[in-house]
Amino acid sequence: MAISEEVIQYHDRTKHHPHRYAKSPDYLDWANEPDPFRRYDGVRLIPLPLAEKDPEADYLDLYERKNSTFQAISLKTIGTFLELSLGLSAWKSFGGASWALRINPSSGNLHPTEAHLILPPWEGNTQGGVYHYNPFYHALEQRATPGEKLWAKIREHFLTEGFFVALTSIYWRESWKYGERAYRYCNHDAGHAAASLSFSGTLLGWNITYLNALSDQDVETVLGFHKTRWKRFEEEHPDFLLFVHARSEKDVPREIPLELIQSFRSLSYSGEPNPLSNRPTDWHVIEEVSSKIVKPRTQGKSYQYRVHDSFQEKMPLQEATKIIRRRRSAVAFDGKTYMPKEHFFGLLEKTIPRNHKAPFDLELGEPSVHLLVFAHRVTGLQSGLYFLFRHERDLEEIKQRCHSSFLWKRVDNTPESLLFYLLKEGDFRSTGQSVSCHQEIAADGALCFAMIARFKEHIEKAPFLYRTLHWEAGLIGQILYLEAEACSLRGTGMGCFFDDAVHEVMGFSDNSFQDLYHFGIGEAVEDLRLVTLPPYHHLAKGKQS
Ligand SMILES: Cc1cc2nc3c(=O)[nH]c(=O)nc-3n(C[C@H](O)[C@H](O)[C@H](O)COP(=O)(O)O)c2cc1C
Structure with a gap:
């Protein structure tokens, strides 16, 4: 069997379905839980200083080197x-x-x-x-x-x-x-x-x-x-x-x-x-x-993304390092807070790859992931199902592969970089929740995203791209986490979703495109039972040896 077929087989057998989840342990063997900290025993340990003072930077400087x-x-x-x-x-x-x-x-x-x-x-x-x-x-x-x-x-x-x-x-x-x-x-x-x-x-x-x-x-x-x-x-x-x-x-x-x-x-x-x-x-x-899925040596490649234009934001200035340090996943959203439309568009803009702008200038590869958006509570935006193309190349093909009933109405007054379309108006809270393994965070936030990637063609071209596609989804997820914090909201990545249920929402009949990751954003409801301690409180003098 070709390696690409084996990769596709892995992907198929690890799909969650409403009636059958991918194979996992029957119970959590707590006595056998892996240590989250790797150590290399018997080597010289060089303590790194903790920052006495964080770099002074505004949150937009996260993107603008x-x-x-x-x-x-x-x-x-x-x-x-x-x-x-x-x-x-x-x-x-x-x-x-x-x-x-x-x-x-x-x-x-x-x-x-x-x-x-x-x-x-x-x-x-x-x-x-x-x-x-x-x-x-x-x-x-x-x-x-x-x-x-x-x-x-x-x-x-x-x-x-x-x-x-x-x-x-x-x-x-x-x-x-x-x-x-x-x-x-x-x-x-x-x-x-x-x-x-x-x-x-x-x-x-x-x-x-x-x-x-x-x-x-x-x-x-x-x-x-x-x-x-x-x-x-x-x-x-x-x-x-x-x-x-x-x-x-x-x-x-x-x-x-x-x-x-x-x-x-x-x-x-x-x-x-x-x-x-x-x-x-x-x-x-x-x-x-x-x-x-082993990566062989390949020809070195550099990528050209969008030209280097600046972000124009009308948000209160916030310190970049505060946003980085306070990033957390929400375990629940309040089911009522709205996200202002201009913040939402600002967030979408950050997901478009640009030359010389973090994090895309890592140049992990060709942009291949697009965003299906379940917009529940965005001020000034009709609630409904939307789609953001992160790359124009896939526009016509995706349109053809989707339900013919979708509107594909370009949303007015968006920043020029956004190919952002309304597919269907309506309340998609319960759809978002049910395709996200019934997780309430997919319905109770302002938004829920599903990341739709060009799939079969990439895997057939080079099976190791299976990894790259997931890295790209993770990269976008990290932007969404920080953007949520910058809007005084909170995000949560969701690896648990019913793959083919999302493909049905889109109208896909084959695996040319596949859903790889979900993400919710909203106003977090904190779990007040938890006690929080500073990150390095355990490094009292003399412990670091
Ligand atoms: C790839 C990925 C998948 C995740 N999937 C889920 C999920 O399906 N449901 C959920 O509630 N949280 C999910 N999370 C959030 C993690 O549980 C969370 O990151 C982790 O508990 C650490 O907490 P922190 O993000 O606040 O540091 C996911 C996070 C990542 C990065």
Whole structure:
């Protein structure tokens, strides 16, 4: 069977249906819950400073890098970069249990995504190193030292100062709760984490570029995974390698020459990954599909999006880092608050890929995801079903594939970048809720989104694009989270939805386009039983060793 067929088969068998959910554990085996914090035991731990003062930036500066001056790479700035992207955001406790939340969201708060940094030499660290980021201690764990010679070659290749960040996924963390569908969520989470890094880097004036030519094996080699002793099913799987650099608005290579990758092969890597569970379970469907969706080396590619125009917002000024730090998922919405139309259009605008604007200038790929909108409560907008094309290319084809009764009426007075259409007027609260696994947050908010991606053609062209499509959905999800906060509302990603029920709402009769992710926005109803503690209160003096 062709790999693309196997990927499509995985996608089909992990669809939720109203009468049959994708296969997951019969019960939650709490004694076996995976540790959300990976450690590499037996290595040098380098504590990162927590930001004494956040970068001063308005919320629009999250998207506009030119407003933030370039900050030199140092332990201090790397600390801020990670604290504002993948660090802890709070601790919650209830009934004797406590758990950490992070700046980046994760399905079920299970956090399958790990980060590794490959840093050049800097003051007090003469050789640079390959490090794992430990968010619990906000510290780097040093696994290898590439040395100055290798770094000189890297600099020569990229023609700029910079460093690398790799993201990896531990599938078992998600499959423990979500079973076979978990592979999708790991990829959503990687997309959220990539956007988090992009926003945080932007505030430091840093550019971040996805090195899209590299293979999974290249990334594994750089991270020393070939020399790491993994516990079965608790392996980290490479998502991607990002290059963080100073070359504002100039192109950087998307590859690393093979000979440089090979130089990492001869390094010695230390550190033993901590066991995460007593008895990890074999979700062989995930093992199988992930072993097939392997990214090979490809031609490096850069992408052209929309031209670099500025956002015109009429919202009260808000500090960017406050929005980043207070981002949370709502567990319930109040069922009555409206979102003003101009905020809604401002939010949609942020989802349109633009050159040199975060987070799309990561250049994860061709924009392939569009937004079906269940608009319940937007002031000045008739409630109903709407559609936003994030790329004009798919406009005619999607129109043809949908119900012929749809109006396709272009919404008046929207910003010029928005191809935003009314499909059907009416109350879609119960439809939104029922296609989102009956979750009330899909009906009680101001809006609910379904992310519709060009699917079959991409998977047949290159099966690894299955991952890229989910990253793109996660990237959009992260924008929606921050935009919701900027409007003094709250968002929630929803990985649970009835796939084909949404396709029926659209009128799709095949898998040319598929729904990949849902998202709700509204006024949150807080769970007042929970106690909130500061993110790093546990790092009292002497604990970080
Ligand atoms: C990919 C993804 C899927 C999610 N799916 C759901 C969902 O179906 N229902 C829900 O209530 N929350 C969902 N969430 C929200 C998570 O449960 C939430 O991010 C996590 O508990 C951490 O809390 P925080 O976002 O407040 O940091 C999802 C989040 C992500 C990133």
